[in-house]
Amino acid sequence: MFGKEKMTTYKFLLLILIVTSAVFGVNAKLSTNYYSSTCPKIQSIVEEGIIKAIKNETRIGASLLRLHFHDCFGCDASVLLDDTGSFIGEKTAVANNNSARGFNVIDDIKAKVEKACPRVVSCADILALAARDSVVYLGGPFWEVGLGRRDSTTASRSAANTSIPQPTFNLSALITSFAAQGLSLNDLVALAGGHTIGLCRCTSFRARIYNDSNIDASFAKSLQNKCPRSGNDNKLAPLDLQTPTFFDNSYFKNLVNRKALLHSDQELFNGSSSDSLVKKYAADNAAFFKDFAKSIVKMSNIKPLTGSKGQIRVNCRKVN
Known part of the structure; x- marks a missing residue:
């Protein structure tokens, strides 16, 4: 009698575990060795593709990191989709239109991955790996990609x-935007350090260099020569004047010196709650690297499609 009761209790608990897993996604966790048997060469294929792309154009590393950021308030490769008759995609969103880049690099890597292991590796995973390998190649920290x-x-x-933060945001809007995705103030400041690499168009920083008061005067003047009040909309300037092609903490040093290119960046050091984090990272590159790696893993795990959700696209630009 006791044995039957124990077995019944076991079966009941097992049923509860199965239901809980289905509801809360216990089995939906990402894994660093997810493709170990189905596509063991995936990491080397992506790394080789990234190194080739950055050697061809150094700027592309920053573009791929940005592409991952803009995809990852979702992390499902939706940013890679071209418009169709049934939807207008993300490529023409305000934050991406005429500025999102790196699609061809992802296409090239995906084609090689498809030859090695057809219909196995998602475009979303390729983009996550591409962002990590770009940062590492440009001198930044390594992190394990789930x-x-x-x-x-x-x-x-x-x-x-609605979801992608804008360069015109103040600190309150930035905090709200990141909090909506489960990201903290610490995550916000650490991830903003990704702006230590890359370039930005005149349209994104024009208002800052002419209207903001918390900006170094000589810095603003030098930018005004490149970006007039009207015209030259696509003229580029580095987000980090000192080392725009090297991943380091000089971005935070620029904030302390009131030399952020974007209004939203300078908001992180403007007499508020984030000032202490900016000072910390400006003084300690290792601390920045550690927190950036931790926060980008957290960001990369935002609401991924797993299990039977979504699909493995053969072409990253369109649905199968």
Whole structure:
């Protein structure tokens, strides 16, 4: 009698565990060795593709990191989808239109991955690996990338416009935007350090160099020569004047010196709650690297499609 009761209790608990797993996604966790048996060469294929791309154009490393950021308030490769008759995608969202880059690099890597292991590796995972390898190649920290994401079958320009932070945001808007994705103030400041590499268009920093008061005067003047009040919209300037192609903590030193290119960046050091973090990272490159790696892993795990959700796209630009 006791044995039957114990077995019944065991079966009941097992049923509860199965239901809980289904509801809360216990089995949906990403894994660093997800492709160990199905596509063991995935990491080397992506790394080789990234090194080739950056050697061809150094700027592309920053572009791929940015692409991952803009995808990862979702992390489902929706940013890679071209518009179709049924939806207007994210490529023409305010934050991406005429500025999102690196699609061809992802296409090239995906083609090589498809030859090695067809219909196995998602575009979302390739993008996550590409961002990590770009940062590492440009001198930044290494982090383990959890894999097992699947690709979205749709995209939304309006959703991208709502979720992706804008260069005009103040600190309160930035905190709200990141908090909506489960990211803390510490995550916000650490991840903003990604702006230590890359370039930015005149349209994104024009208002700052002419209207903001918390900006170094000589810095503003030098930028005004490149970016007039009207015209030259696509003229580029480095987000980090000192080392725009090297991943380091000089971005935070620029904030302390009131030399941030974007209004949203300078908001992180403007007499508020984030000042102490900026000072910490400006003084300690190792601390910045550690926190950046931790925060980007957290960001990369935002609402991934797993299990039977989504699909593994053969072409990253369109649904199968």
